[in-house]
Amino acid sequence: MVSRFNTRILLAFLHDLTAAGLAWLVAYWLRFNLSIPAEYWPSALSTLAWVMPLQALAFWRFGLYRGIWRFASLPDLRRILFAVGVAALLIPLALFMFQIKAIVPRSVLVLDPILLLLIMGGSRLTYRAWKEHRFGALATEREPVIILGAGGAAASLVRELAQSREWRVVGLLDDMPTKQGRDLYGVPVLGKLDSLARHAEKLNVQHAVIAMPSTSHSVRRHAAQICADAGIAALTVPAFDDLASGKVTVSALRKIELDDLLGRDPVQLDDAGLQQLIHNQVVMVSGAGGSIGSELCRQIARFQPKLLILFEMSEFALYKIEQEFNTEFPDVHILCAIGDVKHAAVIDSLLSQHQPSVIFHAAAYKHVPLMEQSNAWQAMRNNVLGTYMLAHAAQRHGVAKFVLISTDKAVNPTNVMGASKRLAEMVCQSLHAAPTDTSRTRFVAVRFGNVLGSSGSVIPKFQEQIAHGGPITVTHPDITRYFMSIPEACQLVLQAGLMGDGGEIFVLDMGEPVKIADLARDMIKLSGFSENDIKIVYSGLRPGEKLYEELLADDEHTLTTPHPKLRIAQARTVEDAWLSQALIWLTQEHIVSEAEVKQMLKKWVPEYTTQT
Template identity: 60%
Template sequence: MPDSHQGDSAQKAFLGLISRRFIASAYDLVALIVCWLAAYWLRFNLSLPDEYLRAGLFSLAILVPVYVPLFWLSGLYRGIWRYASLMDLRRIIVSVGLGGLVTAVAVFMTGMPGVPRSVLVLHPILLILAMGGGRFLYRAWKDRCLYGHLALSGESVLILGAGEVGERLIRELQRSPQWRVAGLLDNDPAKHGREVHGVKIRGDIASMVHWAKELEVGHVIVAMPSVSAAVRRGAMEQAVQAGLKVLTVPALDDLLSGRVSLSQIRQVELEDILGREPVQLDDAGLSRLIAERTILVTGAGGSIGSELARQIARFAPRQLVLFEVSEFALYQIEQEFRRTFPGLDVVCVVGDVKDEARLQQVFAAYRPALVFHAAAYKHVPLMESANAWEAVRNNVLGTWRVAMAARQAGVEKMVLISTDKAVNPTNVMGTTKRMAERVVQSLEQAGGGTQFIVVRFGNVLGSNGSVIPTFREQIARGGPVTVTHPDIIRYFMLIPEAAQLVLQAGLMGNGGEIFVLDMGEPVKIVDLARDLIRLSGFTEEEIPIEFTGLRPGEKLYEELLADNEMTLPTPHAKLRVAKAESAPEEAWIGDLARWLETPPADVAGIKAGLARFVPEYRPQ
């Protein structure tokens, strides 16, 4: 029965298609004949002599055999009149123009009497108007029948941006029962007062609050994917602060490439408000660095390590080795890469960066040319007391052993992912990362072929342990949202941006540098909490903010550079290089090795040891 039903459906669809094509071709044939006779009628000032009428009818014997095959060959009947577009008009113009040329040649070659030259010029013009006009009138009629009643239904919305994306967005929303476009806002004064598909451009974006009240609008769609991140962020912040629900459209590159459509309107996230200018990468240089080579990433299951792996995969390495201690995290990234990069040779290795034998085995087996070391313990309060020695072992000893394995295997470059918390550290986690920096600087000074590079940056939105997922969970539970201090500030960047700049630093580094990423302006955590509450559709009365006090080891602000350091510009606008203090002496390394072999008896002993190896450490 299902097969019979499917067969009937297919047969009906086929017959429907044939019927629609027959009707369309019949319309064009009638238009062809009527326009030919109308051209005669116009030529003789609306009074057609009998002899010319007979000549016009007789000449149809040439006209029809010329035009009808051209109509079919040009693909006029593959389209659907309901969706008539400029492409259909182009096909009509080409086929009619070619038909008019062939007809004129045939008339002159055969010497057919009674065909004035003016008719040969008028006829194609009339025919294009009849065929194109018929299709677009049909589309307009269907649109009115299907969507005309929607003009007064749906939720009112303002669209920010009257450019190409805004125009396409209006077309789609006018067919939607969910939305009613009340107006457009655009910063170009030349557009003010004009209309796009019947929707008036009311004014500039600064007048958003006024027009939202005037037009009783509760939603705003930001349709400006090509403007700078600062302009887009300002518009979103203004809408959020006005209590409007903010939506946005995909990036312009994604729209133009066809990866997404305008129907994928989504709610604005905090990442959009804090969005930064796209990173400009030296793609050619990165391709030379990565393509057809083996790359190893430690901590590949974490937020930074996994994004590094994704960015590396874009440059087609010969082999990508993902080293991760968590079996589940490694399984997840393996499944993702099977879907997104099916042709890439990905090797998933379970291992601990503190395991010297395992590291040597892996480096000997795969011989990576580049190593990106992202494995680390990063959570400040968790590592401050009971887990302090594990932070030392993982962040310091793990880095040391990865670096030694890289040097013994002849790795060209190793890039260490560091943190702003390594600057003037006040907590165990930041101090261990500063020690890791000094370890690779010491190995760089000792030589051995491998170039050791450090990249230091602040918080990344959405990373494991980030404050944003915690805020979202608290809002979902109905609040309160907890912030440690009203004045606490942090630098933020997006995970893809951080990973891309790490790759760029790896390309530019020659060994021994500490690269500092441009983190932009610091952001108050309480402002993030307020924006996230508003974006979730609540007010601070509904979801209150509570201040809980600074946690162990936490600072009010983070520096990206130590006080005794200075930065120098690099050819990349978002990367600076820190001229740090000299690398530690050989005795420092030997002393550190002995300390790592004998764990202190208590947390106080651990912190005293950290202060000995990192003099700028000031525990709270």
């Protein structure tokens, strides 16, 4: 590969050296009306020994061989212009200083750089045009595509797809009237977005690219809907943050995903504050192998902690996140620790040895139907007792901040899982209200709804059902849920963890609730099917499931925060004696029945109601 690269540089250099000699001689030829007199030939040839080395030196010094001819553009032409211009000044200076006895007409000194610029620039652009298939039949063999949007991303995409062997841009669509009827790098802006079906049929287009990464998600969703209605397969460019960071180029096209339809505007993080919270600090994440825990670890890794402790009960989940970090974040020092949050000795050993300054507690049992009946006692012990064990250990070992990952199901819960998470919040409230003499750990809880693609969510289930040809099962036609992406949820958890002074329950702005049936229809469309191909059937509400979730209880209100997507719930206070009573009950040796669990939940969580 290296030898091939060096060969290309050598060929480019020899081309330019030949162009330098040719331009010098042609300048003489033009000066004397296409016939160089015999007495001028010796001067023309002898001065080449000075002209060619000086120009070659200028070419090299101005970096003409760092670029690739296939992607020759204005910056390359600018470098050629500077190199030729400097050489044009050096040549007469050198001939004068070294008193070269040669006859060089002044017009030759003017014509030479002009000719050289035309030859060098023209050859590069010709080569690029040839590689872009502008000459020959290959252009018609590529798949025609229409781009939705005519802004900066679309312009970059038109340029980059000009070199593609797969796609050929035949038009653009944009709702801005001033752009319609114009050309973008030779490609016409045909009309508005909603004219896609008409232009696609006329131009025999089967694919459209949504190239509007910086617009709001509602605009991108509208564009995706236009593609679906027109029967056109929709692609999209990478997210604006990825483009801005240089991770990917705009031509890295991908299929439209559910995040694009239900996605929200980007989260604005206090990077400076998070840098202070995490950078060069020891940070611990419990449940690090889960969907939320693993994404939290990825987000934390961006801020370069001194040590990131990955605490996880599942050996396989821990192995997976370890392998990912070894590949994706090799510079981040991690410690993979297997253990149960209910095991006090293991937790004490970890905290004593490594002294984390921040703990994010994501370990929990969260699947509502599984936790509702035969596993109710295990849900209580893991979600409530496990939270106490880790939080109390954090308090004893002087951890500065403890962040609990809670859920909207903790609000007016109708199931054991939601009620157990409300009790976990109450554990943190109690501990924060009773700091020890040696430690003032700040306890913060963060509530949010469903996240797209998390383990146990409806998304993987629907994907599997579509892959098997359907039907998709939805429990009720009117059931709704709040949704956000896993990265957004974790970014807001970090932001809440930074902002929390202790004792707060942060509520995330989840946007508008989404009907699960509509979600199923979107997924069917994204998979290239219709409801005639994949049926939707309704199976009835499951144990502990309610039609809609809430982010606030009836007796709760919220306070605003400086961040537009975070509010603070004013939850009811917790009785002082409650925690000690709960611990006695939770540490019983025998298995507690489902009926007794629900009876105690009604006592401790007055807003908890069981479904009949």
